[in-house]
Amino acid sequence: MVQVERPTTKSHRWTRRAAVITAVATAGLGLASTPALAQPAPVVTRAALNAALVAGRGASVGFAEQEAENATTNGTVIGPGRSAYTLPAEASGRSAVQLTPGQYVEFTLPSAANAITVRYSIPDTPNGGGSTAPLGVTVNGGHRKTMTLTSQYAWLYNQYPFSNDPNGDLLHPDWWITECSCVPNATTPPPTITKPFRPNHFYDEQRLLLGRTYRAGDKVRLTASGTPTTIDLLDSQLVGPPHVAVIASNVLLFGADPSGRRDSADALDRAITFAQRRHLKVYVPPGTYQVNRHIVVDNVTIEGAGSWYTIIKGHQVTLSTPAPDGSVHTGVGFYGKDASVGGSTNVHLSGFAIEGDVRERIDTDQVNGIGGALSNSTIDGLYIHHTKVGMWFDGPMTNLLITNNIITDQIADGLNFHIGVTNSVVSNNFIRNTGDDGLAMWSEKSENTNDTFDHNTVQTPVLANGIALYGGTDNTVSNNLVADPIREGSGLQLGSRFGAEAFTGHVWITNNTTVRAGTYELNWNIGLGAIWIYALERNIDADVEVVGDNFLDNTYNAIMLVSDFPVKDLYSITNVHFKDVKVDGTGTSVVSARSAGSASFENVDARNVGAVGVNNCGSFHFTPAGSEFSLTDLGGNDGGGTTGPWLAPWELPNTITCDDRPPVVTPPPPSPWP
Numbered sequence: 001m002v003q004v005e006r007p008t009t010k011s012h013r014w015t016r017r018a019a020v021i022t023a024v025a026t027a028g029l030g031l032a033s034t035p036a037l038a039q040p041a042p043v044v045t046r047a048a049l050n051a052a053l054v055a056g057r058g059a060s061v062g063f064a065e066q067e068a069e070n071a072t073t074n075g076t077v078i079g080p081g082r083s084a085y086t087l088p089a090e091a092s093g094r095s096a097v098q099l100t101p102g103q104y105v106e107f108t109l110p111s112a113a114n115a116i117t118v119r120y121s122i123p124d125t126p127n128g129g130g131s132t133a134p135l136g137v138t139v140n141g142g143h144r145k146t147m148t149l150t151s152q153y154a155w156l157y158n159q160y161p162f163s164n165d166p167n168g169d170l171l172h173p174d175w176w177i178t179e180c181s182c183v184p185n186a187t188t189p190p191p192t193i194t195k196p197f198r199p200n201h202f203y204d205e206q207r208l209l210l211g212r213t214y215r216a217g218d219k220v221r222l223t224a225s226g227t228p229t230t231i232d233l234l235d236s237q238l239v240g241p242p243h244v245a246v247i248a249s250n251v252l253l254f255g256a257d258p259s260g261r262r263d264s265a266d267a268l269d270r271a272i273t274f275a276q277r278r279h280l281k282v283y284v285p286p287g288t289y290q291v292n293r294h295i296v297v298d299n300v301t302i303e304g305a306g307s308w309y310t311i312i313k314g315h316q317v318t319l320s321t322p323a324p325d326g327s328v329h330t331g332v333g334f335y336g337k338d339a340s341v342g343g344s345t346n347v348h349l350s351g352f353a354i355e356g357d358v359r360e361r362i363d364t365d366q367v368n369g370i371g372g373a374l375s376n377s378t379i380d381g382l383y384i385h386h387t388k389v390g391m392w393f394d395g396p397m398t399n400l401l402i403t404n405n406i407i408t409d410q411i412a413d414g415l416n417f418h419i420g421v422t423n424s425v426v427s428n429n430f431i432r433n434t435g436d437d438g439l440a441m442w443s444e445k446s447e448n449t450n451d452t453f454d455h456n457t458v459q460t461p462v463l464a465n466g467i468a469l470y471g472g473t474d475n476t477v478s479n480n481l482v483a484d485p486i487r488e489g490s491g492l493q494l495g496s497r498f499g500a501e502a503f504t505g506h507v508w509i510t511n512n513t514t515v516r517a518g519t520y521e522l523n524w525n526i527g528l529g530a531i532w533i534y535a536l537e538r539n540i541d542a543d544v545e546v547v548g549d550n551f552l553d554n555t556y557n558a559i560m561l562v563s564d565f566p567v568k569d570l571y572s573i574t575n576v577h578f579k580d581v582k583v584d585g586t587g588t589s590v591v592s593a594r595s596a597g598s599a600s601f602e603n604v605d606a607r608n609v610g611a612v613g614v615n616n617c618g619s620f621h622f623t624p625a626g627s628e629f630s631l632t633d634l635g636g637n638d639g640g641g642t643t644g645p646w647l648a649p650w651e652l653p654n655t656i657t658c659d660d661r662p663p664v665v666t667p668p669p670p671s672p673w674p
């Protein structure tokens with residue numbers, strides 16, 4: 001992969017430039033340099049971390065990310081805070097800036113830019129459904145533009161599958177809930193349920209081409225007007241000129257409307273048919289194209305001018321009768337043929353945006369950005385926004401390469417390999433604000449085999465996990481960066497659940513970094529681990545190799561191995577191996593074991609550990625023989641925290657140290673490891 005210039009490099013360069021300006025100014029005035037003349041250097045981070053801490057991990061992206069809480073503002077910084085259902089918890093870095101109308105946050109560009117992405121939240125309407133509000137954008141005090149922010153795609157409430165109604169009663173009064181530690185409709189007197197119940201999914205993001213290129217050091221100011229506005233971060237970048245394909249089946253020649261006024265779905269179909277007959281690719285020039293259904297793709301190449309220029313945008317459409325697959329809506333999406341009719345092959349999609357219109361979660365609806373079965377295919381450089389799942393594949397299928405895409409603001413997963421997806425790679429993609437797992441492999445009915453998630457960045461999934469594997473054979477999760485999972489999930493999960501086939505062969509979890517994971521699990525009322533290995537429906541006994549991973553600033557634990565209490569005597573977790581792992585900061589323990597089984601540890605170094613290094617409950621029988629979970633010390637496991645070395649001899653091999661809810665000791669921020 002091409003290594004692009006890291007934001008820290010840009011930041012240093014800007015600092016030097018600022019120093020030169022300051023020197024010239026002070027020389028002219030004959031004054032000594034004073035702090036008042038120095039410009040504050042822009043703070044560029046990755047997932048709110050010093051980029052040096054995550055070098056080589058996560059996606060290499062064309063934009064620089066700046067957190068609002070590090071910028072100049074006359075508003076109010078909120079957070080940091082990690083409690084679900086709050087604005088700070090869902091913000092990158094668990095902090096943001098709140099503006100009342102007239103207040104601003106101002107970012108200093110770290111490098112030349114002609115485009116920005118703003119991640120923000122504005123309030124919902126009292127009865128749900130969302131509203132819009134203007135946001136003023138100026139550069140160096142001029143060049144005023146207005147973004148129209150919306151909360152129509154944000155703000156969900158209540159229990160699965162969630163609701164847009166802030167005033168609704170519980171969707172499942174027969175489910176146990178943690179808020180009352182009870183089953184509400186089986187409780188007398190009935191508990192009082194606070195409304196809105198479990199508000200979440202507060203943020204959305206929006207892109208803006210600035211219309212010209214500004215320089216490093218120029219100041220982008222965002223000013224709220226009309227409504228209180230929370231700004232989480234700003235991404236800035238220099239977007240290159242539109243890609244032009246001359247020899248192609250151009251959709252304009254088949255009646256597509258780049259103004260977005262007329263429906264262009266049929267025109268795209270005609271351009272695809274022509275391209276297939278003449279062995280051409282399809283080209284979609286700059287413009288916004290209205291498409292309100294699936295475009296079925298097979299044996300075709302479709303190129304846009306780049307995701308900032310070519311926008312395929314649709315309304316959600318209610319079907320008059322449900323589709324055979326159970327959908328009650330349709331919407332914009334590019335779909336391979338269903339695997340039951342052989343799937344599609346040789347499909348290549350690149351360089352466009354898919355803007356959906358999905359505002360509620362209906363799991364039977366096929367309203368995903370990309371769907372169906374795509375073998376021997378590539379998907380590169382798309383921006384997918386406001387669909388249910390960015391990319392959801394139902395195999396069997398094989399040999400799909402997914403690179404350099406951005407998937408944000410989804411109702412459910414970012415990407416899911418479902419049912420027998422094999423020999424496929426997901427690399428260098430950026431995922432933010434999903435309503436379920438960011439990246440998942442779900443081996444339901446048949447195994448996903450020999451797939452890789454490599455060098456992706458996943459930020460702020462508001463529910464579930466950054467990256468999750470549910471069963472499968474010989475799959476790899478490597479070099480990813482996962483930040484800020486919020487509830488009912490964590491950074492990385494290996495789960496035998498959701499009807500998945502067993503893990504078999506090897507599972508490689510290699511050189512990933514998580515930060516601010518190890519979340520609170522509200523249904524269990526305990527803290528999870530940044531990596532969460534969960535035997536719910538089967539044993540986990542494949543060769544699991546966790547090597548070279550860094551778990552930073554864990555809210556609770558770094559590592560959790562658990563079998564749910566009702567099945568604790570049925571399933572175990574064995575054959576898990578941790579090597580060359582760094583743990584920097586845990587609110588509680590390095591390892592929490594709540595299962596029978598075993599794991600080995602070699603060169604697992606930890607510091608700033610807030611509780612006993614190993615919280616070992618085993619399978620909760622507490623016999624004189626010790627815990628049902630044993631640890632093997634293969635050497636080099638150094639460091640610790642408040643209670644001494646994290647892997648002390650007295651803990652080995654299976655000393656019971658079980659403590660459900662140890663106090664949380666907030667660690668210092670992550671820092672370079674000597």
Ligand SMILES: [Ca+2]
Nearest residue numbers: 067092095232
């Ligand atoms: Ca932030």
